[in-house]
Amino acid sequence: MEIIIIRHGESEADIFNVHEGRADFSLTEKGRQQVHVMGERVKNEFPPDMIWASPLKRASETAKxxxxxxxxxxxxxxxxMEFNNGIQAGLTFEExxxxxxxxxxxxxxxxxxxxxxxxxRVESAFSRILSSSQHRRIAIVAHGGVINCLLQSFYQMPVTKDYYFKNGDTGISFIEIRDEERVTHFLNDLSHLA
Incomplete structure (x- = not known):
């Protein structure tokens, strides 16, 4: 199965300079433009048969x-959904x-x-998505922290916070599972924004 993992576009939290996490901000106009360009690339190069997405606005709007x-x-x-940062959600970095x-x-x-x-939580969701999907290629639209956990799971890394995969707005990662083989085509590709 081919798996396209996509981070949402720029959100209002980026403009307000606040912690996002579970705070539910919409995409900015720039974010929608980023998604438009990313969508053209995905459509032309590796269109998915199904999209799974976080219900938080910035990801669900991107997926839609x-x-x-x-x-x-x-x-x-x-x-x-992104990491539940509790009391920190929506606070400025100073607060x-x-x-x-x-x-x-x-x-x-x-x-x-x-x-x-x-x-x-993310690893369980990933397992459910993979086991229930009958599609050749799927897309998962989510958040930076979620994508980090998905990739840690894919690479079977231990449960620590020592590993981090950076993901830019609308960054695309393309991985594949072939029987027991795990293949990485690319990670956090942002060439569509160039």
Whole structure:
């Protein structure tokens, strides 16, 4: 199965300079333009048969615009939502300094989830998506933290926060599972924005 993993376009939180996480911001006009260009590339080079997406606005809007471009349906999956950063969601970076960063993998912000809980949630969603899909190629539209967990899972990395895969707005990663073989075609490709 071929898996196209796409990060959402620029969101309003980027403009407001606030922590996003579970704060639910829409795409900006620039973000919609990024998605339009990304969608053209996906349509022409590797159109998916099905799109799975986070229900948070910035990802679901990205998925909807992509689905209109490529002509396939979107399935929203709650477990693809970004890291639940609890009390930090929506705060400016300055305001958030009042709340210390969790020290250990099992610690969390108030009303949030730990890094271990996050990784397990995303890994479970990824497993469900892969096992239930009968499609040759799917797309997953999500968030930077979710994509990081998806790739950690794909590469069977241990549950630590020592590994990080950077993903730009509308960055595309293309991976594939062939029987027991895991193939990386490319990660965080942003050439459509050049």
């Amino acid at each position: 615009l992509l689905s209109e471009k490529v002509g396939c349906s979107v399935q929203l999956e709650d477990d693809l 958030a300094k009042k709340y210390p960063e969790p020290t250990y993998l099992h610690d969390s912000y108030e009303d949030g989830e730990s890094h271990i809980e996050f990784r397990m």
